[in-house]
Amino acid sequence: MTLDITRLRRDTPHCDQTLHFNNAGAGLMPNAVADAVLAHLDLERRIGAYEAEAAAAPALSDFYDAFAELLHCDRDEIAWVENATRAWDLAVHALPLSQGDHILVHESDYASNHLALLQLAQQRGLVLDPVGSTDDGTVDIEALERAIGPRTRAVMMTHSPTHDGMINPAEAIGAVARRHGLWYVLDGCQSVGQLSVNVRQIGCHIYSGSGRKFLRGPRGTGFLYVERAALAQMNPPFIDLHSGHHTDGGYAFIDGARRFECWESYVAGRIGEAAAVRYLLDCGVDAVTSRIATLAVQLREALASVSGVTVLDRGIQRGGIVTFAMDKEPAQATLLRLRALGVNTSVTGPVAAPNAPQWRKHSAAVRASVHAYNTDEEIERFIRLL
Numbered sequence: 001m002t003l004d005i006t007r008l009r010r011d012t013p014h015c016d017q018t019l020h021f022n023n024a025g026a027g028l029m030p031n032a033v034a035d036a037v038l039a040h041l042d043l044e045r046r047i048g049a050y051e052a053e054a055a056a057a058p059a060l061s062d063f064y065d066a067f068a069e070l071l072h073c074d075r076d077e078i079a080w081v082e083n084a085t086r087a088w089d090l091a092v093h094a095l096p097l098s099q100g101d102h103i104l105v106h107e108s109d110y111a112s113n114h115l116a117l118l119q120l121a122q123q124r125g126l127v128l129d130p131v132g133s134t135d136d137g138t139v140d141i142e143a144l145e146r147a148i149g150p151r152t153r154a155v156m157m158t159h160s161p162t163h164d165g166m167i168n169p170a171e172a173i174g175a176v177a178r179r180h181g182l183w184y185v186l187d188g189c190q191s192v193g194q195l196s197v198n199v200r201q202i203g204c205h206i207y208s209g210s211g212r213k214f215l216r217g218p219r220g221t222g223f224l225y226v227e228r229a230a231l232a233q234m235n236p237p238f239i240d241l242h243s244g245h246h247t248d249g250g251y252a253f254i255d256g257a258r259r260f261e262c263w264e265s266y267v268a269g270r271i272g273e274a275a276a277v278r279y280l281l282d283c284g285v286d287a288v289t290s291r292i293a294t295l296a297v298q299l300r301e302a303l304a305s306v307s308g309v310t311v312l313d314r315g316i317q318r319g320g321i322v323t324f325a326m327d328k329e330p331a332q333a334t335l336l337r338l339r340a341l342g343v344n345t346s347v348t349g350p351v352a353a354p355n356a357p358q359w360r361k362h363s364a365a366v367r368a369s370v371h372a373y374n375t376d377e378e379i380e381r382f383i384r385l386l
């Protein structure tokens, strides 16, 4: 499928007013998404929120079908969660991990996941084992294999890190995890929407993400995939009258990944997130993926030719996140200077990825993240303004 860039930009009406290179923070919502959210909020104020939810049952149900199509799984393996952090937490806290179990992690992991693991390790007596990297900075598969010992129970890693354009070898990690019977938890927060994701091929048990980033959904939305066979061995940390019910003297969880949901939720956001997935599927995931990667290559090349700029991305396979440091300006000052010129970027650093080696040399980096609706002309303008 070829992308119609004019249509993409027409569907994103304000992309002409702002040069938006902060899609890894939050992508600009296409009309289909914003309209779906606003229409539902309007219905809520006109007929009442519970009544609006009932009227929106088909759109809400489509959330599960749309994600199943996007991730190549079944609808009952998908749950709605309000963000990627909680989705990941809910699943990880449900795993049967106990005193002395080892978990393999990587220096490219997201800060909140790492913090959650430090807490879990303290609560349950777990041991976190960092796995080494190849020269390109991604997870070293041979080192992963070597790191597995008798007490290793799980591999928890990040598909596309928050602070670096590199993409970790998700499928190769999955093959090792499966061969050794390990739990495999993969953070897909920066991958959905910019990479073609097939959870069956990857072989992960758990995959989490948010709606607002490369998917271009509304804020306050996320999702959780849990493989059906894995569910039986997991014990969700919370239950309510949506995720479970009373039995004779006890309780039981409902079937499927929706046992990780809670009754109350951001209904308009769920509808908008489903619309974002449908919009992406309609554009064509492969076409979007390859355009994002191509634009990012162009941006890195253009940045590399600017004196005083160092591109920090590693990895042989790279996505739409482009990170760089400037010799004579702190990253936050660059962000503010660009923002005043109508250019959106973000800043990344040890707060976001505490164990990444970049921070041995640089205190932070500017993160410019492109999407399919961005253009060559915007890249040229970005370089001029920088």
Ligand SMILES: Cc1ncc(COP(=O)(O)O)c(C=O)c1O
Pocket: 024, 083, 084, 085, 086, 110, 112, 158, 160, 161, 162, 187, 189, 190, 209, 210, 211, 222
């Ligand atoms: C790799 C990665 N994982 C998880 C998250 C957390 O996502 P959320 O803010 O939706 O909880 C982020 C956010 O930037 C991220 O980049």
